[in-house]
Amino acid sequence: MARAGKPVSGGFSPVLTVDRLAAKPLHRQIYEGYRAMIVARNLRPGQQIPSTRALAVELGISRIPVLDAYAQLLTEGYFESRVGAGTYVSSSLPDLLPSTDIGKARPPVDGSGPRKLSRQSAFLPDFHDPLWAFGSGPFSVGQLDFDHFPFSVWDSLVARHCRSVRAAALNYSDPMGSREFREAVASYLGAARAVQCEARQIMVVSGSQQALDLCARVLLDPGDKVWIEEPSYPLMRYALEMRGCRLIPIPVDAEGLDVHRGIRRSPSARAAFVTPSHQYPLGVTMSASRRLQLLDWAQTAGAWLVEDDYDSEYRYENMPIASLQGLDRSSRVIYIGTFSKTLFPALRLGYMAIPMDLVERFSAVRRVTDLFPPFLNQAVMTDFMIEGHFARHIRKTRLLYSQRRNALVQALESEFGSRLPVAGAQAGLHLVITLPDGLSDCEISAQAAAQDNLRLWPLSPCYLGKRVRQGFILGFAGTRAADMPNQVHRLKKALTPWL
Amino acid sequence: MARAGKPVSGGFSPVLTVDRLAAKPLHRQIYEGYRAMIVARNLRPGQQIPSTRALAVELGISRIPVLDAYAQLLTEGYFESRVGAGTYVSSSLPDLLPSTDIGKARPPVDGSGPRKLSRQSAFLPDFHDPLWAFGSGPFSVGQLDFDHFPFSVWDSLVARHCRSVRAAALNYSDPMGSREFREAVASYLGAARAVQCEARQIMVVSGSQQALDLCARVLLDPGDKVWIEEPSYPLMRYALEMRGCRLIPIPVDAEGLDVHRGIRRSPSARAAFVTPSHQYPLGVTMSASRRLQLLDWAQTAGAWLVEDDYDSEYRYENMPIASLQGLDRSSRVIYIGTFSKTLFPALRLGYMAIPMDLVERFSAVRRVTDLFPPFLNQAVMTDFMIEGHFARHIRKTRLLYSQRRNALVQALESEFGSRLPVAGAQAGLHLVITLPDGLSDCEISAQAAAQDNLRLWPLSPCYLGKRVRQGFILGFAGTRAADMPNQVHRLKKALTPWL
Numbered sequence: 001m002a003r004a005g006k007p008v009s010g011g012f013s014p015v016l017t018v019d020r021l022a023a024k025p026l027h028r029q030i031y032e033g034y035r036a037m038i039v040a041r042n043l044r045p046g047q048q049i050p051s052t053r054a055l056a057v058e059l060g061i062s063r064i065p066v067l068d069a070y071a072q073l074l075t076e077g078y079f080e081s082r083v084g085a086g087t088y089v090s091s092s093l094p095d096l097l098p099s100t101d102i103g104k105a106r107p108p109v110d111g112s113g114p115r116k117l118s119r120q121s122a123f124l125p126d127f128h129d130p131l132w133a134f135g136s137g138p139f140s141v142g143q144l145d146f147d148h149f150p151f152s153v154w155d156s157l158v159a160r161h162c163r164s165v166r167a168a169a170l171n172y173s174d175p176m177g178s179r180e181f182r183e184a185v186a187s188y189l190g191a192a193r194a195v196q197c198e199a200r201q202i203m204v205v206s207g208s209q210q211a212l213d214l215c216a217r218v219l220l221d222p223g224d225k226v227w228i229e230e231p232s233y234p235l236m237r238y239a240l241e242m243r244g245c246r247l248i249p250i251p252v253d254a255e256g257l258d259v260h261r262g263i264r265r266s267p268s269a270r271a272a273f274v275t276p277s278h279q280y281p282l283g284v285t286m287s288a289s290r291r292l293q294l295l296d297w298a299q300t301a302g303a304w305l306v307e308d309d310y311d312s313e314y315r316y317e318n319m320p321i322a323s324l325q326g327l328d329r330s331s332r333v334i335y336i337g338t339f340s341k342t343l344f345p346a347l348r349l350g351y352m353a354i355p356m357d358l359v360e361r362f363s364a365v366r367r368v369t370d371l372f373p374p375f376l377n378q379a380v381m382t383d384f385m386i387e388g389h390f391a392r393h394i395r396k397t398r399l400l401y402s403q404r405r406n407a408l409v410q411a412l413e414s415e416f417g418s419r420l421p422v423a424g425a426q427a428g429l430h431l432v433i434t435l436p437d438g439l440s441d442c443e444i445s446a447q448a449a450a451q452d453n454l455r456l457w458p459l460s461p462c463y464l465g466k467r468v469r470q471g472f473i474l475g476f477a478g479t480r481a482a483d484m485p486n487q488v489h490r491l492k493k494a495l496t497p498w499l
Numbered sequence: 500m501a502r503a504g505k506p507v508s509g510g511f512s513p514v515l516t517v518d519r520l521a522a523k524p525l526h527r528q529i530y531e532g533y534r535a536m537i538v539a540r541n542l543r544p545g546q547q548i549p550s551t552r553a554l555a556v557e558l559g560i561s562r563i564p565v566l567d568a569y570a571q572l573l574t575e576g577y578f579e580s581r582v583g584a585g586t587y588v589s590s591s592l593p594d595l596l597p598s599t600d601i602g603k604a605r606p607p608v609d610g611s612g613p614r615k616l617s618r619q620s621a622f623l624p625d626f627h628d629p630l631w632a633f634g635s636g637p638f639s640v641g642q643l644d645f646d647h648f649p650f651s652v653w654d655s656l657v658a659r660h661c662r663s664v665r666a667a668a669l670n671y672s673d674p675m676g677s678r679e680f681r682e683a684v685a686s687y688l689g690a691a692r693a694v695q696c697e698a699r700q701i702m703v704v705s706g707s708q709q710a711l712d713l714c715a716r717v718l719l720d721p722g723d724k725v726w727i728e729e730p731s732y733p734l735m736r737y738a739l740e741m742r743g744c745r746l747i748p749i750p751v752d753a754e755g756l757d758v759h760r761g762i763r764r765s766p767s768a769r770a771a772f773v774t775p776s777h778q779y780p781l782g783v784t785m786s787a788s789r790r791l792q793l794l795d796w797a798q799t800a801g802a803w804l805v806e807d808d809y810d811s812e813y814r815y816e817n818m819p820i821a822s823l824q825g826l827d828r829s830s831r832v833i834y835i836g837t838f839s840k841t842l843f844p845a846l847r848l849g850y851m852a853i854p855m856d857l858v859e860r861f862s863a864v865r866r867v868t869d870l871f872p873p874f875l876n877q878a879v880m881t882d883f884m885i886e887g888h889f890a891r892h893i894r895k896t897r898l899l900y901s902q903r904r905n906a907l908v909q910a911l912e913s914e915f916g917s918r919l920p921v922a923g924a925q926a927g928l929h930l931v932i933t934l935p936d937g938l939s940d941c942e943i944s945a946q947a948a949a950q951d952n953l954r955l956w957p958l959s960p961c962y963l964g965k966r967v968r969q970g971f972i973l974g975f976a977g978t979r980a981a982d983m984p985n986q987v988h989r990l991k992k993a994l995t996p997w998l
Contacts, residue, residue: 009687011890015821042689048887054894112829113801116769117860121717124863142671155661162654170843172641210869217741218620222721238867242716255576270615287576288537289591302612322575327538330611344669348873361616364623368737370709370869374847377873 010048010088013058026061030069038078038089046091049079123241132445136478137455138487141430143478144344145400153389154380161379169375175367176359177204177351181378184385185351193312194326195335197353203362204373206348208310211336212236212273215306216243218358218365219271219334227262227272231462231469233280236273236308249464252279256286259293267297271304276324277312281462281473282432283424291324298332305333311341311428313394316402331355339381341429342394349377397477401429407481408474411488419499420471432459434471439498441470448494456491517558525560529568537577537588545590548578622740631944635977636954637986640929642977643843644899652888653879660878668874674866675858676703676850680877683884684850692811693825694834696852702861703872705847707809710835711735711772714805715742717857717864718770718833726761726771730961730968732779735772735807748963751778755785758792766796770803775823776811780961780972781931782923790823797831804832810840810927812893815901830854838880840928841893848876896976900928906980907973910987918998919970931958933970938997940969947993955990 016033018026037043049055052070056063070087073079080090136143161169176182182202189195189202205211212235220226222244228237230249240247248269250262257274272294276286286294298305307324325335338350354362366372384390409425412433425431435441441458448454459471479487517528536542551569555562569586572578579589635642660668675681681701688694688701704710711734719725721743727736729748739746747768749761756773771793775785785793797804806823814820824834837849853861865871883889908924911932924930934940940957947953958970978986 009683009690009884009889011887012687012691012893014690015693015825037690037693040695042693042695044686044689047686047690048890050890112798112831115856116801117857118717118720120720121860121864124860124867126859126863136670144669146669151661155658158661159654159658162650162657170643170645170845171635172844206869206873209867213868218616221617221619235867235870242864242867285574289576289589291576292592299611302615317574322534332611345671345870346669346874348869348871357614358616360625361620361623364625365620365741368623368708368734368741369712370705370847371734371844372847374705374873374876375845376875 008044008047011050013050013055014043016055016059018059018061020061026065027068027072030055030059030066031072034069034073035078043089045089047089049087049089051086120242120244123244124238130442130446131449132455132457134449135455137453138479138483139457139472139474139476139491140455140478141457141473141475142340142345143475144341144429145397145404145477146344148396148400149344150389150393154384157380157383158376160383161376169379173372173375175203175363175372176200177202177373178375178378178382181382182351184382186353188385188390189323189335189337189351189353193309193335193337194322195353196326196328197335198356201354201356201359203352203354203359203366204378205350205352205366206373207340207345207350208308208336208338209235209239211334211338211350211352212239212306212308213242214352214362214366214369215271215273215304215334215336216240216245217369218361219304219306220245221270224270225266225268227257227266227269227274228464229257229274229279230465231281231459232273232464233275233308234461236280237464240273247464252282252284254284255290256284257290257294259290259297263297268301269303271306272298273306273308274324275308275310277309278314278424278428280308280310281424281430281459283426283428283430285427286324291327294324295328295330295332299330303332306336307333308336310336310338312337313342314398314401314429315427316398316405317426325353331357334358342390342397343381347377347381349373349381401477403481404476404479404484405431407484408476408479408488411485414485415488415492420495429477430473430475432471432473434459434469436499439470441472444495444498445472452490452494454490454494456494517560519560524564526564526567526571529554529558529565530571533568533572534577537592542588544588544592546588548586548588550585619741619743622743623737629941629945630948631954631956633948634954636952637978637982638956638971638973638975638990639954639977640956640972640974641839641844642974643840643928644896644903644976645843647895647899648843649888649892653883656879656882657875659882660875668878672871672874674702674862674871675699676701676872677874677877677881680881681850683881685852687884687889688822688834688836688850688852692808692834692836693821694852695825695827696834697855700853700855700858702851702853702858702865703877704849704851704865705872706839706844706849707807707835707837708734708738710833710837710849710851711738711805711807712741713851713861713865713868714770714772714803714833714835715739715744716868717860718803718805719744720769723769724765724767726756726765726768726773727963728756728773728778729964730780730958731772731963732774732807733960735779736963739772746963751781751783753783754789755783756789756793758789758796762796767800768802770805771797772805772807773823774807774809776808776820777813777923777927779807779809780923780929780958782925782927782929784820784926785823790826794823794827794829794831798829802831805835806832807835809835809837811836812841813897813900813928814926815897815904816925824852830856833857841889841896842880846876846880848872848880900976902980903975903978903983904930906983907975907978907987910984913984914987914991919994928976929972929974931970931972933958933968935998938969940971943994943997944971951989951993953989953993955993 014037018029052063052066056066077090079087081087182199185202186199216239220243224245225248226240226245227248227250229252248266251258325333335353420433423432441460445456445458448456457473460468551565555565576589578586580586681698684701685698715738719742723744724747725739725744726747726749728751747765750757824832834852919932922931940959944955944957947955956972959967
């Protein structure tokens with residue numbers, strides 16, 4: 001194994017052209033070819049070179065000129081040989097060889113035509129996040145507890161499915177996902193979320209973001225009006241903005257999205273994108289009457305409802321609330337959920353429940369988007385659910401996160417009293433604290449990240465309109481209850497100059 | 500079992516059934532019973548509900564589960580309490596709820612608004628494939644050999660990365676993919692494909708389809724003209740059609756896409772999507788002069804070139820050809836590759852090399868599309884490459900597929916002589932046979948699938964224009980060389996009635 005600094009892929013025959021009829025001898029052509037590739041950084045320090053025998057076969061020539069060329073490259077230090085392990089590009093070549101002659105990452109050449117990108121992609125803000133969103137910290141949103149994840153169970157399921165792999169599991173497959181997994185998801189959603197669906201309505205996705213993007217592509221045209229919650233999840237907004245939709249922000253009050261105001265502002269909107277279980281970011285639960293009003297409007301107006309149920313598994317003060325989809329009488333709701341909050345985000349596994357008459361169009365669009373989901377995680381997750389590990393994990397983490405939430409709420413109270421009101425703590429994995437008038441959450445976040453190494457997610461960027469509340473979205477799932485008072489003390493130190 | 504049949508105000512008697520022996524807890528039964536009655540309009544807004552004490556007595560159970568259920572119904576807004584006057588069905592519930600039962604997969608309700616989908620999704624053909632594309636067979640395109648896949652090595656790498664999992668590998672991550680994997684891919688592409696790029700230009704995707712879709716979204720606007728090869732890969736076309744682009748089919752001859760004809764037809768096209776290494780479906784390799792013409796045109800016209808190098812690892816009769824990207828002097832090429840053909844499709848792992856100045860926009864669009872790629876496969880594949888297993892696997896399968904190709908070409912010759920000309924067999928995992936004039940490949944494919952259980956991929960659906968060649972695309976990677984004569988004999992039996 002060759003490891004020289006950065007990982008390089010070994011043993012590939014390089015793109016080396018030799019011409020048996022040329023005046024230049026073959027060994028010279030091979031020598032010059034390798035040298036050029038090393039100088040141009042197509043071959044990297046530490047990268048394994050094919051054996052002389054393999055290269056001779058590859059080029060369809062005798063081994064002798066290959067041996068000559070390799071000897072010279074070894075002599076000149078471009079190659080090094082490791083006893084019993086083959087030949088490598090010398091690992092002692094300087095790492096910062098200039099590569100200008102071939103020019104990697106070249107700037108556009110003068111006189112070249114324009115470099116025009118799509119208007120659609122221009123809708124999006126710069127990818128590079130502000131400092132407060134980099135890395136993780138005690139209050140990072142989306143941070144989870146991994147100390148209690150049943151890794152040994154998970155790993156044994158992964159091993160089981162690696163061993164017993166069938167050709168069917170390796171080949172191209174259905175864009176909706178694996179049959180077995182969709183059955184498991186449908187029965188989970190029926191029991192835990194009162195979602196009304198059959199397995200064939202379930203589409204396996206990589207998470208709620210892919211689901212939101214697919215909804216935008218299947219359901220909406222550029223210029224269509226869409227209700228969104230005000231404030232809302234910025235990446236949900238971006239999915240709609242990238243589609244060219246006109247966003248109509250509808251205020252969220254203590255009962256969730258204000259349907260009557262929505263109807264006054266935009267009665268003929270084509271869709272509403274909502275988070276009824278635990279509104280992002282404010283944490284409100286949409287009341288039953290609002291849910292029924294929303295469904296009524298959608299049915300009358302011919303609008304679609306996209307329900308993002310991203311962290312509904314975590315409720316601390318009452319039983320889980322039935323989904324909007326479960327109340328829907330006219331198949332207007334596309335239900336979205338994810339395992340990113342219950343298992344881990346890098347799993348990239350989520351699901352949608354799609355109205356039956358839309359399944360075919362969603363399949364067609366999904367196939368063109370990325371064909372179908374990977375097999376292994378689906379197989380592992382199916383067993384994880386069927387064998388009861390998932391339910392146990394939810395129960396365990398619900399208790400854990402409830403303790404962490406309590407610790408955070410208590411610590412906030414003891415440090416700040418009533419100066420920083422807390423909202424949205426009844427459910428989910430984050431809560432919100434609001435700041436007194438006149439303070440800028442973004443300014444404080446930037447300074448806390450730079451000076452105190454504390455990442456605070458500001459509330460105001462979640463607003464689309466001008467009436468903005470300043471505050472912070474505090475995640476609590478990744479910080480132990482015992483550690484919470486210290487972390488809140490850090491928070492207080494960071495905020496003190498401003499309060 | 501107990502029944503509560505006590506009339507409430509309004510003269511309506513709810514029939515609430517609870518079963519003390521059921522697995523479902525009592526409070527849940529009560530909650531669900533009420534909710535169902537409210538949703539079904541058996542209970543009306545403003546209707547009074549029995550007190551908790553009364554209901555407990557009525558049902559002959561303790562008051563605790565009743566209190567729990569009522570608390571939940573109040574929280575969710577189904578009930579409202581009026582001080583000193585008891586509990587009521589919420590009066591703000593809308594009056595026009597339909598009263599059908601909670602049905603699964605309900606058809607749209609009569610009188611409901613329209614169910615309009617996006618024009619974009621309407622561009623796509625029906626998802627459900629014709630019979631010849633279902634399942635697999637001896638000549639299925641995309642079928643690979645799995646008998647020689649190093650499963651034990653792969654599994655031990657999976658196990659290694661499951662065991663040593665770090666929190667960083669579970670959390671949200673970079674939309675471009677993992678740093679280590681991108682280093683390994685960049686060094687592989689530099690050596691094996693003469694691609695000129697640094698690791699930070701590599702984006703990890705789920706396969707070439709996601710890459711094509713991202714290119715369409717980042718680079719193109721609806722209405723933009725795009726050169727595509729005629730014939731071409733239908734799913735590449737769909738990605739562009741879904742984007743609303745105007746496709747300009749440019750004929751492919753023995754040297755690949757005819758650049759001069761392209762310039763005559765549409766000099767100001769915004770992009771060209773090409774498969775230079777092994778044209779899909781015809782199997783031609785684009786000549787060096789055509790590559791340079793194409794790059795020249797792109798630079799002058801300010802056009803993008805999207806190079807799908809989907810099966811370039813398999814060449815049998817000559818040395819690997821440097822990629823179009825490696826010849827590009829003005830950073831106009833987006834290079835796409837996949838592990839679907841070299842490892843297995845259900846891995847869902849591919850990559851792009853993106854011009855440096857576009858990396859930021861591709862990141863932004865990819866984040867909104869599906870956030871970032873899953874971690875495990877990237878970690879496993881990194882080691883698979885660094886430790887030389889990938890190079891070995893390619894060498895082994897190149898030999899294997901070369902034998903299978905030879906066996907297919909020989910068997911076709913001995914069964915059909917020169918009646919069915921073979922093309923595109925110098926590289927890749929499929930070849931093409933063309934049919935005599937007057938025959939319909941789709942008709943024959945349909946019959947062969949239905950009558951002979953033989954899946955033949957017809958050539959004509961790959962054409963966009965009217966000048967269409969009839970034939971079949973025969974994959975050979977999944978059929979053993981020794982079995983090839985028998986399978987070609989089956990093919991002959993299926994074709995004989997037509998020839």
